[in-house]
Amino acid sequence: xxxxxxxxxxxxxxxxxxxxxxxxxxxxxxxxxxxxxxxxxxxxxxxxxxxxxxxxxxxxxxxxxxxxxxxxxxxxxxxxxxxxxxxxxxxxxxxxxxxxxxxxxxxxxxxxxxxxxxxxxxxxxxxxxxxxxxxxxxxxxxxxxxxxxxxxxxxxxxxxxxxxxxxxxxxxxxxxxxxxxxxxxxxxxxxxxxxxxxxxxxxxxxxxxxxxxxxxxxxxxxxxxxxxxxxxxxxxxxxxxxxxxxxxxxxxxxxxxxxxxxxxxxxxxxxxxxxxxxxxxxxxxxxxxxxxxxxxxxxxxxxxxxxxxxxxxxxxxxxxxxxxxxxxxxxxxxxxxxxxxxxxxxxxxxxxxxxxxxxxxxxxxxxxxxxxxxxxxxxxxxxxxxxxxxxxxxxxxxxxxxxxxxxxxxxxxxxxxxxxxxxxxxxxxxxxxxxxxxxxxxxxxxxxxxxxxxxxxxxxxxxxxxxxxxxxxxxxxxxxxxxxxxxxxxxxxxxxxxxxxxxxxxxxxxxxxxxxxxxxxxxxxxxxxxxxxxxxxxxxxxxxxxxxxxxxxxxxxxxxxxxxxxxxxxxxxxxxxxxxxxxxxxxxxxxxxxxxxx
Numbered sequence: 001x002x003x004x005x006x007x008x009x010x011x012x013x014x015x016x017x018x019x020x021x022x023x024x025x026x027x028x029x030x031x032x033x034x035x036x037x038x039x040x041x042x043x044x045x046x047x048x049x050x051x052x053x054x055x056x057x058x059x060x061x062x063x064x065x066x067x068x069x070x071x072x073x074x075x076x077x078x079x080x081x082x083x084x085x086x087x088x089x090x091x092x093x094x095x096x097x098x099x100x101x102x103x104x105x106x107x108x109x110x111x112x113x114x115x116x117x118x119x120x121x122x123x124x125x126x127x128x129x130x131x132x133x134x135x136x137x138x139x140x141x142x143x144x145x146x147x148x149x150x151x152x153x154x155x156x157x158x159x160x161x162x163x164x165x166x167x168x169x170x171x172x173x174x175x176x177x178x179x180x181x182x183x184x185x186x187x188x189x190x191x192x193x194x195x196x197x198x199x200x201x202x203x204x205x206x207x208x209x210x211x212x213x214x215x216x217x218x219x220x221x222x223x224x225x226x227x228x229x230x231x232x233x234x235x236x237x238x239x240x241x242x243x244x245x246x247x248x249x250x251x252x253x254x255x256x257x258x259x260x261x262x263x264x265x266x267x268x269x270x271x272x273x274x275x276x277x278x279x280x281x282x283x284x285x286x287x288x289x290x291x292x293x294x295x296x297x298x299x300x301x302x303x304x305x306x307x308x309x310x311x312x313x314x315x316x317x318x319x320x321x322x323x324x325x326x327x328x329x330x331x332x333x334x335x336x337x338x339x340x341x342x343x344x345x346x347x348x349x350x351x352x353x354x355x356x357x358x359x360x361x362x363x364x365x366x367x368x369x370x371x372x373x374x375x376x377x378x379x380x381x382x383x384x385x386x387x388x389x390x391x392x393x394x395x396x397x398x399x400x401x402x403x404x405x406x407x408x409x410x411x412x413x414x415x416x417x418x419x420x421x422x423x424x425x426x427x428x429x430x431x432x433x434x435x436x437x438x439x440x441x442x443x444x445x446x447x448x449x450x451x452x453x454x455x456x457x458x459x460x461x462x463x464x465x466x467x468x469x470x471x472x473x474x475x476x477x478x479x480x481x482x483x484x485x486x487x488x489x490x491x492x493x494x495x496x497x498x499x500x501x502x503x504x505x506x507x508x509x510x511x512x513x514x515x516x517x518x519x520x521x522x523x524x525x526x527x528x529x530x531x532x533x534x535x536x537x538x539x540x541x542x543x544x545x546x547x548x549x550x551x552x553x554x555x556x557x558x559x560x561x562x563x564x565x566x567x568x569x570x571x572x573x574x575x576x577x578x579x580x581x582x583x584x585x586x587x588x589x590x591x592x593x594x595x596x597x598x
Contacts, residue, residue: 015053017069029065031056038092044115052097054090062087064099071423081110081118094137096164111142111164114127120168122481123158125496131155138191141216141522142167145174145186153177154203155186159217159478161519166481170217175201175208180252187248189260193267194293194431195523196440199223199260201248207279210245212294214433215440216521218478225276226288226297237276244288244297245280246272255382255397256351257335266342267446268293269364269428271334287334287347289365293431300365334359337385339413340392343449343457346383351398354379360416363451373411376400392417392456414456421455428465436486438470441526472529477518480536491517506541514539 015032016025028051036054040047049069054062061084067077081099086107089100097112109132110118123129123146123303131147142164145155155176158167175187187201187208196216201208211220221243225237237243251258260272270290275281287300336348339360347359347368354377359368360500378398386393392414399406430437431444445465470476479485482497493499499515506512518534520526550571553560560566 015051017051019070026070029055029070029077030065033062033088033090036088036090038090040090041094044095052090052092054085054087057085060087061493062089062172064090080112080115090547091134093134095140096134096137096142098134098164099134105358113163113165113481119163119165121160121164124167124169124482124494131184133184133186135186135188137164139195139523143170143188143190143217145176146183146285147176147184155184157188157217159522161481168479168481170482171200171202171211171213173203173222175203179385185249189248189250191270191293192262193264193269194439196521197293199246199248199294201245201280208245209243209279210248210274211264214293214521215475216478217522219475222362223294224296226299230299230301235276242276242278244274244276246274247280247282247285247290248272251335253382254386257337261334261336261338263338263342265463266338268431269338269342270294271336271345271365285333287336291364292429293433295432297433298366300368335380335383337383337394339385339394340417341457341461342463344386344416346394348383348396351381352378355471360413362454363448364448366451371416373409378407381406392517416454416493417456418454421453421457421461422451425453425455438473438526440521441472441476442467442469469525469527472520472526472531472534473536474530476521476524476526477530477534478521480515480517480519483515483517493517503539505544510541511538512541513537 013032013034014030015028015037017028018025033054033056038052040050040052042048042122047068050066051072053065053070054443055065058063063079064085066080080097083101084501086100086102089098091098091597095114097115097118099118101108101110109121109129111119111121113548127146128149129146130149134142134144135145135157136143140162142160143151144158144167146167149564151337152175153176154173156169157171157174159170160167179185179186179188188197191197192201197212197213197214198217199210200220201210202220210223211403213220221245222239224239225244225435226235226240229235244426247259249259260270262270268291270293272288273285274288275283276284277284290297333350335345335350339346340345340360343362343467345361345365345368347361349355356372356374356377357370358373359370361368373396377403378396380396381398382396384395384397386395392412394413396409396411397406416491426447427450429446429448431446435440444467446463447465448463449457459472474489479491482494482499483491484494486492499517502510503514513536515536516534520531520535552569552571553566588592
């Protein structure tokens, strides 16, 4: 087993590795930028123990270095990018590697796809970025947040082609904030379990509103607010003047949930803190849940049943939580986790408030049961849900007061379930987008536990019942690089882009992709339909007439002494070089001697 650790030694951060579970450590490289080292990616890197790292030089610059964990001497080091890079810019993620280079005061960003040579990332020509963050690289596409020269607290979201080179705009002015460590936190959340679904907070005219997309940023819309309040009264909230807005902050503590949570094993279930109104607010907030992938929402009310039971006096032992009867609303902010492969929800108050209770729901948040887990109120610093197919153990850790030691409480929640689920305990659910059954080019049917069942999901439980591709339609395609959507919904060339330049840049007898102005949304599974109409066509490079001929000699002159060897330089600005000829006349006094060069 190989372990890695960054250690501080004489004010220089050094990277060490161990192959014997930490008994002995070997120096890999000195002066490594913290958190800028990456292990090899299976299927891309030949050596399984290869390390990608960002190393700092003595003069304060940085380099991209690769070497093997146990053999990283200077002779065994490689430099995939020959020049210097910006400090804290190296990112190695899935099929991609990213670096930043500053030249003439401007930031340039480079990408390597599947370990090929680095290529400069191409944003729209009007873009003058001063900062870039890689958000996601899954499903064969890059999501990047770019801060333009005139932005301070917002970023623009761009999406790439499969190679990560050509980026198109997906959403402007997404809100950003500073995290505890000074890092930029972008208000963009990728919903787990539903491919292509993202939620973002966008700032427009000093108002922040929440938007949702079901096709990886091609189309965005506001969230529909709940139709009734907690008392069952109708809510008069009409789009676009009023909608539901969600807080999208991710927790910097890995053992707390943050303000929004989803899970791949519970597709369609979203739990988030938010408010109803004209804009995002931190007043009058509540907990909201969607069971149908964001199409409809309801506010959480906690209703409990049962009677209070006994406590175990040993906090370190496994205890069965006891029920406590009451009815309440989640007025304070809570952290939420998924239990039982996403089949149940657990809610606990934020660590700033001590508590003796937790809440559990078996029907996707419609009803909550309160359980006691401690005699003394505990500041819950985190919850660890133990992994494993048949493991129903969760561990609370926290402190009774700010002066007390940490406490650990293990809870076996298996007794909360009545039985193992059988076929009769499930119901079907069709994924959709406001009634449209084709999402990301396919129809998907899931099975869920019925709300009235408090059974435990089996070890072989699978949520997807069926999945079939849809016929391709226009909404399965986004605008290609250099194109933008016009008022009629079609993709037209942007003001800065000339489609003819693509064919001009290729050579005779070669091929190029002639874009239709569209490209299929990455990971979209649609077939047939308009697929051939919108897909780029591979064509031969055309013959072009010569233009912009420049003639010179290697000496930079157009004259030469008699009987001397002269090297002529013929430069052609445009034209198919193999099919173009140049006729040069050389004159000596009144005599003319023609010569043709090809």
